Amino acid sequence: MSERATFELDGVEVPFDDGQTVLQAALSAGRYIPHLCYHPEFTPHGSCKVCTARVDGRTVATCTTPARPGMRVESETEEMNGLRRTLVQMLFAEGNHFCPSCEASGNCVLQALGYDLGVMTAGFRHMFPVRPVDASHPDILLDFNRCVLCELCVRASREVDGKGVFALSGRGIDKHLIVNSESGELGDTDIAVTDKAVEVCPVGAILRKGLGFAVPIGSRRYDRRPISAQALDDAPRPREGGHD
Amino acid sequence: MDRARKDAAPPDPAVKAALERRGRDPGQLVQILRELQEWHGWLPPAALAEVARELGITLARVRGVAGFYAFLAREPQGLYRVLFADNVTDRMQGSQALMAEFCRSLWVEPGKVSEDGLVSVATTSCTGLCDQGPGLLVNGRAIPRAGRERLVQVRELILDRRPIEGWPEDLFAIEDNVRRRHALLGSGLRPGEAVKAALERAAAIETERAASDRSWREGVPQDAEGPLVMLREIERSGLRGRGGAGFTTAAKWSACRAAPDGTRYVICNADEGEPGTFKDRVLLASHADLLLDGMTIAAYCVGAREGLIYLRGEYRYLLEPLEATLERRRRAGLLGRNLLGRRGFDFDVSIHLGAGSYVCGEESALLESLEGRRGIPRNRPPYPVTHGYLGKPTVVNNVETLCAAALIAVHGGDWYRSIGTAKSAGTKILSVAGDVARPGLYEYPFGVTVREVLEEAGAECTLAVQVSGPSGTCIDASEFGRRIAFEDLPTAGAFTVFDDSRDMFEVARNYAHFFAHESCGFCTPCRVGTSMLVGILDKIHRGRGSLHELEEMSRLNPVLQASAHCGLGHTACNPVLDTLKRFRPAYERRLTSLRFAPDFDLDAALAEARRMTGRDDPGAHFEGEA
Numbered sequence A: 001m002s003e004r005a006t007f008e009l010d011g012v013e014v015p016f017d018d019g020q021t022v023l024q025a026a027l028s029a030g031r032y033i034p035h036l037c038y039h040p041e042f043t044p045h046g047s048c049k050v051c052t053a054r055v056d057g058r059t060v061a062t063c064t065t066p067a068r069p070g071m072r073v074e075s076e077t078e079e080m081n082g083l084r085r086t087l088v089q090m091l092f093a094e095g096n097h098f099c100p101s102c103e104a105s106g107n108c109v110l111q112a113l114g115y116d117l118g119v120m121t122a123g124f125r126h127m128f129p130v131r132p133v134d135a136s137h138p139d140i141l142l143d144f145n146r147c148v149l150c151e152l153c154v155r156a157s158r159e160v161d162g163k164g165v166f167a168l169s170g171r172g173i174d175k176h177l178i179v180n181s182e183s184g185e186l187g188d189t190d191i192a193v194t195d196k197a198v199e200v201c202p203v204g205a206i207l208r209k210g211l212g213f214a215v216p217i218g219s220r221r222y223d224r225r226p227i228s229a230q231a232l233d234d235a236p237r238p239r240e241g242g243h244d
Numbered sequence B: 001m002d003r004a005r006k007d008a009a010p011p012d013p014a015v016k017a018a019l020e021r022r023g024r025d026p027g028q029l030v031q032i033l034r035e036l037q038e039w040h041g042w043l044p045p046a047a048l049a050e051v052a053r054e055l056g057i058t059l060a061r062v063r064g065v066a067g068f069y070a071f072l073a074r075e076p077q078g079l080y081r082v083l084f085a086d087n088v089t090d091r092m093q094g095s096q097a098l099m100a101e102f103c104r105s106l107w108v109e110p111g112k113v114s115e116d117g118l119v120s121v122a123t124t125s126c127t128g129l130c131d132q133g134p135g136l137l138v139n140g141r142a143i144p145r146a147g148r149e150r151l152v153q154v155r156e157l158i159l160d161r162r163p164i165e166g167w168p169e170d171l172f173a174i175e176d177n178v179r180r181r182h183a184l185l186g187s188g189l190r191p192g193e194a195v196k197a198a199l200e201r202a203a204a205i206e207t208e209r210a211a212s213d214r215s216w217r218e219g220v221p222q223d224a225e226g227p228l229v230m231l232r233e234i235e236r237s238g239l240r241g242r243g244g245a246g247f248t249t250a251a252k253w254s255a256c257r258a259a260p261d262g263t264r265y266v267i268c269n270a271d272e273g274e275p276g277t278f279k280d281r282v283l284l285a286s287h288a289d290l291l292l293d294g295m296t297i298a299a300y301c302v303g304a305r306e307g308l309i310y311l312r313g314e315y316r317y318l319l320e321p322l323e324a325t326l327e328r329r330r331r332a333g334l335l336g337r338n339l340l341g342r343r344g345f346d347f348d349v350s351i352h353l354g355a356g357s358y359v360c361g362e363e364s365a366l367l368e369s370l371e372g373r374r375g376i377p378r379n380r381p382p383y384p385v386t387h388g389y390l391g392k393p394t395v396v397n398n399v400e401t402l403c404a405a406a407l408i409a410v411h412g413g414d415w416y417r418s419i420g421t422a423k424s425a426g427t428k429i430l431s432v433a434g435d436v437a438r439p440g441l442y443e444y445p446f447g448v449t450v451r452e453v454l455e456e457a458g459a460e461c462t463l464a465v466q467v468s469g470p471s472g473t474c475i476d477a478s479e480f481g482r483r484i485a486f487e488d489l490p491t492a493g494a495f496t497v498f499d500d501s502r503d504m505f506e507v508a509r510n511y512a513h514f515f516a517h518e519s520c521g522f523c524t525p526c527r528v529g530t531s532m533l534v535g536i537l538d539k540i541h542r543g544r545g546s547l548h549e550l551e552e553m554s555r556l557n558p559v560l561q562a563s564a565h566c567g568l569g570h571t572a573c574n575p576v577l578d579t580l581k582r583f584r585p586a587y588e589r590r591l592t593s594l595r596f597a598p599d600f601d602l603d604a605a606l607a608e609a610r611r612m613t614g615r616d617d618p619g620a621h622f623e624g625e626a
Helices: A022-028 A078-094 A109-117 A152-159 A227-234 B002-006 B013-021 B026-040 B045-055 B059-066 B088-092 B095-106 B148-159 B193-200 B206-216 B225-237 B249-258 B279-286 B288-302 B313-331 B363-370 B399-411 B413-417 B450-457 B504-518 B524-541 B547-563 B567-571 B574-582 B584-588 B607-613
Strands: A005-009 A012-016 A052-055 A058-061 A072-074 A140-143 A166-169 A176-179 A206-208 B080-085 B119-124 B136-138 B141-143 B178-180 B265-270 B306-311 B348-353 B394-398 B427-434 B440-445 B462-467 B473-476 B494-499
Touching (some): A052 A078, A078 B547, A166 B059, B013 B045, B026 B045, B080 B148, B095 B119, B225 B249, B225 B399, B265 B288, B265 B399, B279 B288, B279 B399, B279 B427, B288 B313, B288 B394, B306 B363, B394 B399, B399 B413, B427 B450, B440 B450, B450 B462, B462 B574, B473 B504, B504 B524, B504 B574, B504 B584, B524 B567, B547 B567, B547 B574, B574 B584
Parallel strands (some): A005 A072, B080 B119, B178 B440, B265 B306, B265 B394, B306 B348
Antiparallel strands (some): A005 A012, A052 A072, A140 A206, A166 A176, B080 B136, B136 B141, B462 B494
């Protein structure tokens, strides 16, 4: 290995390239930091805060914190995992997440994080918001009940699909996903079932119609491997090459 | 596709006018929407669609921005939109009962539009009229002292359908209430005097003048001695930001000056939203020239040619007077090109209005708003000093900080440093309100004790003081010897006084509602946490609280402290923590159980069935209720 700058993650040296954030460098070095709204193909924006770790004494979102030589990152601590557990509980309490009846069960990042972080109880009183379902599109179902406001579909539609189908409106606890049509319905947008925005949803908010339970529960992505292992497979690994 | 058909709708003249005024610039989206709101009283869907089409941006983006700001209404409002300020000081002046009475008298439900479409009534966050509350906004215009008498008058004017332009002027007369002047409020400087002084500081060095003239037009007067001389004076003064965080002003200006990019901006943060603060209202109303002198000096130091004032929407009534001041200064050669005859010294200022969002007082959220987006704080680094407005190096300073810079230009850094304490140079203007005989502005050298302020303002039987608003610190009588200074009690200016008749639990609950209402919703901990905090406090308020709730609150706090995206989330639990620590009985006397009490009251839920069946015998009640 040539002279790459490094920082310390839980006592282990992690090399990084210029412009990488702490999370990006960790993942490409094969080190897992729990995360939700981060996706290797998109600019990190740091809203879910699940990837928070202690960096040189301060707690910050590692997905947006630029890696600097010599920094000391504490991630796999009970304190940080406790914090992440609470954040995941908050997301569960905020929306309407009923895993047993959700088509995304087993493929869902929120659920997988819950299992991996050891979320055993709801922790907070559920808010049970009233959110309608948008079934106006022939091929795509939009279930706002399961939206975790990660903005991945917003970013994907804008940056990859070049469409801007999704955006956020409202603020605070009323913040919500909206779609780009006068009627406000997905069926009136130019979204296509092949769009990146459809594929990228980490939960069961954007689903393809007509594919229900094509893969049986028990054989799905995070049924087979915990997210902490799966996420490393998904991360770009410039040096060693990825698993295919 | 489906749009082409709907294009048949006639174009909206208000949309056309707003777009023309704003140069069809998507970056001006907040201003365009705000002007449409003023014209229509709300934002009709057709107008939003037209704005999106004309600006070439998605309708979803337009709706997203419209949905972020509290003053932008996406539902029809009454011909008269009446907003009652809901700060704790307004409540102390009876705003809740007054609003209920006002609604009854007009047959309108809070949050709704009256059947005849005449009036809609709702609450809004602190309007900066705490010294002359309760505060009211009617169609965006501020009315102070909105007590019973005034509200009767307002009601009559509404029922008469009198256009608001024709309402008696005295309704809108807002007092300065300056109770104590020191260096800043008593400066007595003439317009431009401080800018002139700043230029003259280096006049002795003749050689630098040519260098300054030459380099200015090229963007950064790196080699100019004049700006550096002034900057050194700011450094010597020890001036720190007055918005609360207390960052060293000279360091901020130097970093901006040193940033490589050529175009720079000076932005005045006049989005004074911290509940209980109203000092900027007075500085903008009566000391605007001092502020503009300060902005011009900042521009001189960093090499900026453009300045912006981000004026909070609640101070909409200050827009015209400020525009008039800008115009007067342009005529006097104090804004525009070649200021004070100095060739190449160009600087002008424009004003942007906010539209009801506290978080836009955070400097990077403010920049987002200025650029026509939802007011979400940015990720940092990079910082605004290198990547600010439109990605250019930008200085964002509080109104009071810029005014202080003007004083330093005239009197020098050593003079300024001689006022105040070792770590807190100069004076601080306090916005004193609540249970005091003489509410208003008090300017003290840093280091003044809370007790001295209380005495001068005529406070009696004081139970607590909220220093620097809900994001600051709540202290009790044992701490009144503490000092207003960065090294003890730092403050952005709010000084809200509660006497022993007040219930500190309700104070904290009001503040918690404020934070939940103003959370931008970007990050999980703040979006969900502030809302949960409200849920817990409301449950205790309903008499269904237990120790479980107190524990739950103490669980939320570290999560917000550790992981929230910005200061709003970091400080959102402060009012509850401070009052729990100092006034715990105010919480405990409300608890019904030491373990857990469900929020759902089965017996109360049976009330409707009892009414329907006309029963009230023991058998119609749930006996198991504790």
